[in-house]
Amino acid sequence: MSRARRSIDWGFPRWRGYGSSREAAQVRLCDRHGCNEPGDCPAPKSPNSPERWYFCQKHAAEYNAGWDYFAGLDKEAAAEREAQERAETAGYQESAHYGWAGSGDGTRSRDELRALEALDLEADATFEQVRKAWRNKAKEVHPDVRPGDAEAAKAFQTYQLAYEVLRAAEERREWRG
Incomplete structure:
Protein backbone atom coordinates (compact mmCIF):
# COMPACT_ATOMS: atom_id res chain seq x y z
CA MET A 1 0.00 0.00 0.00
CA SER A 2 1.49 3.31 -1.05
CA ARG A 3 1.31 6.23 1.20
CA ALA A 4 0.13 9.64 -0.11
CA ARG A 5 2.54 12.49 0.49
CA ARG A 6 1.24 15.29 2.62
CA SER A 7 1.59 18.90 1.41
CA ILE A 8 3.57 21.33 3.53
CA ASP A 9 0.81 23.95 3.08
CA TRP A 10 -1.58 22.48 5.64
CA GLY A 11 -2.30 24.03 9.03
CA PHE A 12 -0.30 26.60 10.82
CA PRO A 13 2.46 27.63 10.47
CA ARG A 14 2.48 27.86 6.74
CA TRP A 15 5.80 26.47 5.63
CA ARG A 16 5.91 28.05 2.19
CA GLY A 17 6.40 31.81 1.94
CA TYR A 18 3.40 34.07 1.53
CA GLY A 19 3.01 35.72 -1.87
CA SER A 20 5.15 33.12 -3.58
CA SER A 21 2.58 32.46 -6.24
CA ARG A 22 3.80 32.27 -9.79
CA GLU A 23 1.44 34.78 -11.43
CA ALA A 24 2.92 37.80 -13.21
CA ALA A 25 2.79 41.07 -11.29
CA GLN A 26 0.85 43.89 -12.91
CA ASP A 68 1.57 77.26 -10.54
CA TYR A 69 -0.38 76.33 -7.42
CA PHE A 70 -1.71 79.87 -7.04
CA ALA A 71 -2.80 80.36 -10.67
CA GLY A 72 -6.07 82.24 -10.97
CA LEU A 73 -5.89 83.79 -7.49
CA ASP A 74 -5.30 87.46 -6.82
CA LYS A 75 -2.47 88.47 -4.47
CA GLU A 76 -4.65 88.65 -1.36
CA ALA A 77 -6.27 85.25 -1.94
CA ALA A 78 -2.90 83.66 -2.71
CA ALA A 79 -1.38 85.14 0.46
CA GLU A 80 -4.37 83.98 2.51
CA ARG A 81 -4.13 80.43 1.14
CA GLU A 82 -0.38 80.32 1.70
CA ALA A 83 -0.82 81.51 5.31
CA GLN A 84 -3.54 78.92 5.92
CA GLU A 85 -1.44 76.10 4.52
CA ARG A 86 1.61 77.21 6.46
CA ALA A 87 -0.47 77.06 9.64
CA GLU A 88 -1.70 73.57 8.76
CA THR A 89 1.82 72.29 8.04
CA ALA A 90 3.63 74.00 10.91
CA GLY A 91 4.55 70.61 12.34
CA TYR A 92 6.54 69.77 9.23
CA GLN A 93 8.42 73.06 9.46
CA GLU A 94 9.12 72.35 13.13
CA SER A 95 10.47 68.92 12.23
CA ALA A 96 12.92 70.54 9.79
CA HIS A 97 14.84 71.66 12.86
CA TYR A 98 15.58 68.02 13.58
CA GLY A 99 16.59 67.29 10.00
CA TRP A 100 13.45 65.32 9.19
CA ALA A 101 12.10 67.57 6.48
CA GLY A 102 12.98 70.40 4.16
CA SER A 103 11.82 72.27 1.15
CA GLY A 104 12.35 70.95 -2.36
CA ASP A 105 15.34 68.65 -2.28
CA GLY A 106 15.97 69.58 1.34
CA THR A 107 19.00 71.79 0.79
CA ARG A 108 17.60 75.33 0.52
CA SER A 109 14.72 77.27 2.07
CA ARG A 110 12.58 79.73 0.14
CA ASP A 111 14.50 82.67 1.64
CA GLU A 112 17.79 81.12 0.61
CA LEU A 113 16.54 80.61 -2.94
CA ARG A 114 15.46 84.28 -3.10
CA ALA A 115 18.88 85.34 -1.80
CA LEU A 116 20.61 83.21 -4.44
CA GLU A 117 18.37 84.78 -7.08
CA ALA A 118 19.35 88.28 -5.87
CA LEU A 119 23.01 87.33 -6.32
CA ASP A 120 22.27 85.73 -9.75
CA LEU A 121 23.38 82.27 -8.62
CA GLU A 122 22.02 78.78 -9.22
CA ALA A 123 20.24 76.87 -6.45
CA ASP A 124 23.17 74.47 -6.03
CA ALA A 125 25.83 77.19 -5.58
CA THR A 126 28.48 76.56 -2.95
CA PHE A 127 29.16 79.06 -0.19
CA GLU A 128 32.47 80.03 -1.85
CA GLN A 129 30.53 80.97 -5.01
CA VAL A 130 28.10 82.94 -2.84
CA ARG A 131 30.96 84.83 -1.20
CA LYS A 132 32.60 85.64 -4.55
CA ALA A 133 29.35 86.80 -6.15
CA TRP A 134 28.50 88.93 -3.11
CA ARG A 135 31.94 90.61 -3.11
CA ASN A 136 31.82 91.35 -6.84
CA LYS A 137 28.29 92.77 -6.75
CA ALA A 138 28.86 94.75 -3.54
CA LYS A 139 32.02 96.35 -5.00
CA GLU A 140 30.02 97.66 -7.97
CA VAL A 141 27.35 99.40 -5.88
CA HIS A 142 29.15 100.20 -2.63
CA PRO A 143 28.20 103.65 -1.21
CA ASP A 144 31.88 104.65 -1.16
CA VAL A 145 32.18 103.88 -4.87
CA ARG A 146 28.86 105.51 -5.86
CA PRO A 147 28.05 108.16 -3.26
CA GLY A 148 24.60 109.76 -3.44
CA ASP A 149 23.18 107.08 -5.78
CA ALA A 150 19.93 105.87 -4.17
CA GLU A 151 19.51 102.89 -6.50
CA ALA A 152 23.06 101.73 -5.80
CA ALA A 153 22.45 102.03 -2.05
CA LYS A 154 19.27 99.95 -2.35
CA ALA A 155 21.08 97.31 -4.45
CA PHE A 156 23.92 97.22 -1.89
CA GLN A 157 21.41 96.60 0.91
CA THR A 158 19.79 93.83 -1.13
CA TYR A 159 23.15 92.11 -1.66
CA GLN A 160 24.05 92.52 2.02
CA LEU A 161 20.76 90.98 3.16
CA ALA A 162 21.10 88.11 0.67
CA TYR A 163 24.60 87.37 1.93
CA GLU A 164 23.48 87.48 5.57
CA VAL A 165 20.65 85.00 4.87
CA LEU A 166 23.00 82.60 3.09
CA ARG A 167 25.77 82.98 5.70
CA ALA A 168 23.35 82.21 8.54
CA ALA A 169 22.04 79.16 6.66
CA GLU A 170 25.59 77.93 6.08
CA GLU A 171 26.39 78.35 9.77
CA ARG A 172 23.27 76.35 10.69
CA ARG A 173 24.32 73.56 8.34
CA GLU A 174 27.82 73.46 9.81
CA TRP A 175 26.43 73.46 13.34
CA ARG A 176 24.10 70.54 12.61
CA GLY A 177 27.00 68.61 11.23
Whole structure:
Protein backbone atom coordinates (compact mmCIF):
# COMPACT_ATOMS: atom_id res chain seq x y z
CA MET A 1 0.00 0.00 0.00
CA SER A 2 1.49 3.31 -1.05
CA ARG A 3 1.31 6.23 1.20
CA ALA A 4 0.13 9.64 -0.11
CA ARG A 5 2.54 12.49 0.49
CA ARG A 6 1.24 15.29 2.62
CA SER A 7 1.59 18.90 1.41
CA ILE A 8 3.57 21.33 3.53
CA ASP A 9 0.81 23.95 3.08
CA TRP A 10 -1.58 22.48 5.64
CA GLY A 11 -2.30 24.03 9.03
CA PHE A 12 -0.30 26.60 10.82
CA PRO A 13 2.46 27.63 10.47
CA ARG A 14 2.48 27.86 6.74
CA TRP A 15 5.80 26.47 5.63
CA ARG A 16 5.91 28.05 2.19
CA GLY A 17 6.40 31.81 1.94
CA TYR A 18 3.40 34.07 1.53
CA GLY A 19 3.01 35.72 -1.87
CA SER A 20 5.15 33.12 -3.58
CA SER A 21 2.58 32.46 -6.24
CA ARG A 22 3.80 32.27 -9.79
CA GLU A 23 1.44 34.78 -11.43
CA ALA A 24 2.92 37.80 -13.21
CA ALA A 25 2.79 41.07 -11.29
CA GLN A 26 0.85 43.89 -12.91
CA VAL A 27 3.07 46.93 -13.47
CA ARG A 28 1.63 50.12 -14.92
CA LEU A 29 4.09 51.81 -17.26
CA CYS A 30 4.70 55.55 -17.48
CA ASP A 31 2.14 57.30 -19.72
CA ARG A 32 4.89 59.35 -21.42
CA HIS A 33 5.37 58.11 -24.97
CA GLY A 34 8.42 55.88 -25.26
CA CYS A 35 9.11 55.53 -21.53
CA ASN A 36 9.34 52.00 -20.11
CA GLU A 37 9.70 52.92 -16.43
CA PRO A 38 6.95 52.06 -13.91
CA GLY A 39 4.31 54.82 -13.76
CA ASP A 40 3.62 55.19 -10.05
CA CYS A 41 3.18 59.00 -9.80
CA PRO A 42 -0.39 60.11 -10.57
CA ALA A 43 -0.96 63.55 -12.10
CA PRO A 44 -4.30 65.14 -13.05
CA LYS A 45 -5.09 65.26 -16.76
CA SER A 46 -6.88 68.57 -16.27
CA PRO A 47 -7.87 70.75 -13.29
CA ASN A 48 -10.68 69.32 -11.15
CA SER A 49 -10.74 66.11 -13.16
CA PRO A 50 -10.70 62.64 -11.60
CA GLU A 51 -8.78 61.29 -14.62
CA ARG A 52 -5.05 60.83 -14.04
CA TRP A 53 -1.86 60.35 -15.97
CA TYR A 54 0.60 57.97 -14.37
CA PHE A 55 4.22 59.00 -14.84
CA CYS A 56 7.58 57.77 -13.65
CA GLN A 57 9.29 60.10 -11.20
CA LYS A 58 11.37 61.84 -13.89
CA HIS A 59 8.40 62.62 -16.12
CA ALA A 60 6.20 63.61 -13.15
CA ALA A 61 8.80 66.23 -12.22
CA GLU A 62 8.86 67.45 -15.82
CA TYR A 63 5.05 67.61 -15.91
CA ASN A 64 4.88 69.60 -12.66
CA ALA A 65 7.78 71.96 -13.43
CA GLY A 66 5.62 74.74 -14.87
CA TRP A 67 2.63 74.23 -12.59
CA ASP A 68 1.57 77.26 -10.54
CA TYR A 69 -0.38 76.33 -7.42
CA PHE A 70 -1.71 79.87 -7.04
CA ALA A 71 -2.80 80.36 -10.67
CA GLY A 72 -6.07 82.24 -10.97
CA LEU A 73 -5.89 83.79 -7.49
CA ASP A 74 -5.30 87.46 -6.82
CA LYS A 75 -2.47 88.47 -4.47
CA GLU A 76 -4.65 88.65 -1.36
CA ALA A 77 -6.27 85.25 -1.94
CA ALA A 78 -2.90 83.66 -2.71
CA ALA A 79 -1.38 85.14 0.46
CA GLU A 80 -4.37 83.98 2.51
CA ARG A 81 -4.13 80.43 1.14
CA GLU A 82 -0.38 80.32 1.70
CA ALA A 83 -0.82 81.51 5.31
CA GLN A 84 -3.54 78.92 5.92
CA GLU A 85 -1.44 76.10 4.52
CA ARG A 86 1.61 77.21 6.46
CA ALA A 87 -0.47 77.06 9.64
CA GLU A 88 -1.70 73.57 8.76
CA THR A 89 1.82 72.29 8.04
CA ALA A 90 3.63 74.00 10.91
CA GLY A 91 4.55 70.61 12.34
CA TYR A 92 6.54 69.77 9.23
CA GLN A 93 8.42 73.06 9.46
CA GLU A 94 9.12 72.35 13.13
CA SER A 95 10.47 68.92 12.23
CA ALA A 96 12.92 70.54 9.79
CA HIS A 97 14.84 71.66 12.86
CA TYR A 98 15.58 68.02 13.58
CA GLY A 99 16.59 67.29 10.00
CA TRP A 100 13.45 65.32 9.19
CA ALA A 101 12.10 67.57 6.48
CA GLY A 102 12.98 70.40 4.16
CA SER A 103 11.82 72.27 1.15
CA GLY A 104 12.35 70.95 -2.36
CA ASP A 105 15.34 68.65 -2.28
CA GLY A 106 15.97 69.58 1.34
CA THR A 107 19.00 71.79 0.79
CA ARG A 108 17.60 75.33 0.52
CA SER A 109 14.72 77.27 2.07
CA ARG A 110 12.58 79.73 0.14
CA ASP A 111 14.50 82.67 1.64
CA GLU A 112 17.79 81.12 0.61
CA LEU A 113 16.54 80.61 -2.94
CA ARG A 114 15.46 84.28 -3.10
CA ALA A 115 18.88 85.34 -1.80
CA LEU A 116 20.61 83.21 -4.44
CA GLU A 117 18.37 84.78 -7.08
CA ALA A 118 19.35 88.28 -5.87
CA LEU A 119 23.01 87.33 -6.32
CA ASP A 120 22.27 85.73 -9.75
CA LEU A 121 23.38 82.27 -8.62
CA GLU A 122 22.02 78.78 -9.22
CA ALA A 123 20.24 76.87 -6.45
CA ASP A 124 23.17 74.47 -6.03
CA ALA A 125 25.83 77.19 -5.58
CA THR A 126 28.48 76.56 -2.95
CA PHE A 127 29.16 79.06 -0.19
CA GLU A 128 32.47 80.03 -1.85
CA GLN A 129 30.53 80.97 -5.01
CA VAL A 130 28.10 82.94 -2.84
CA ARG A 131 30.96 84.83 -1.20
CA LYS A 132 32.60 85.64 -4.55
CA ALA A 133 29.35 86.80 -6.15
CA TRP A 134 28.50 88.93 -3.11
CA ARG A 135 31.94 90.61 -3.11
CA ASN A 136 31.82 91.35 -6.84
CA LYS A 137 28.29 92.77 -6.75
CA ALA A 138 28.86 94.75 -3.54
CA LYS A 139 32.02 96.35 -5.00
CA GLU A 140 30.02 97.66 -7.97
CA VAL A 141 27.35 99.40 -5.88
CA HIS A 142 29.15 100.20 -2.63
CA PRO A 143 28.20 103.65 -1.21
CA ASP A 144 31.88 104.65 -1.16
CA VAL A 145 32.18 103.88 -4.87
CA ARG A 146 28.86 105.51 -5.86
CA PRO A 147 28.05 108.16 -3.26
CA GLY A 148 24.60 109.76 -3.44
CA ASP A 149 23.18 107.08 -5.78
CA ALA A 150 19.93 105.87 -4.17
CA GLU A 151 19.51 102.89 -6.50
CA ALA A 152 23.06 101.73 -5.80
CA ALA A 153 22.45 102.03 -2.05
CA LYS A 154 19.27 99.95 -2.35
CA ALA A 155 21.08 97.31 -4.45
CA PHE A 156 23.92 97.22 -1.89
CA GLN A 157 21.41 96.60 0.91
CA THR A 158 19.79 93.83 -1.13
CA TYR A 159 23.15 92.11 -1.66
CA GLN A 160 24.05 92.52 2.02
CA LEU A 161 20.76 90.98 3.16
CA ALA A 162 21.10 88.11 0.67
CA TYR A 163 24.60 87.37 1.93
CA GLU A 164 23.48 87.48 5.57
CA VAL A 165 20.65 85.00 4.87
CA LEU A 166 23.00 82.60 3.09
CA ARG A 167 25.77 82.98 5.70
CA ALA A 168 23.35 82.21 8.54
CA ALA A 169 22.04 79.16 6.66
CA GLU A 170 25.59 77.93 6.08
CA GLU A 171 26.39 78.35 9.77
CA ARG A 172 23.27 76.35 10.69
CA ARG A 173 24.32 73.56 8.34
CA GLU A 174 27.82 73.46 9.81
CA TRP A 175 26.43 73.46 13.34
CA ARG A 176 24.10 70.54 12.61
CA GLY A 177 27.00 68.61 11.23
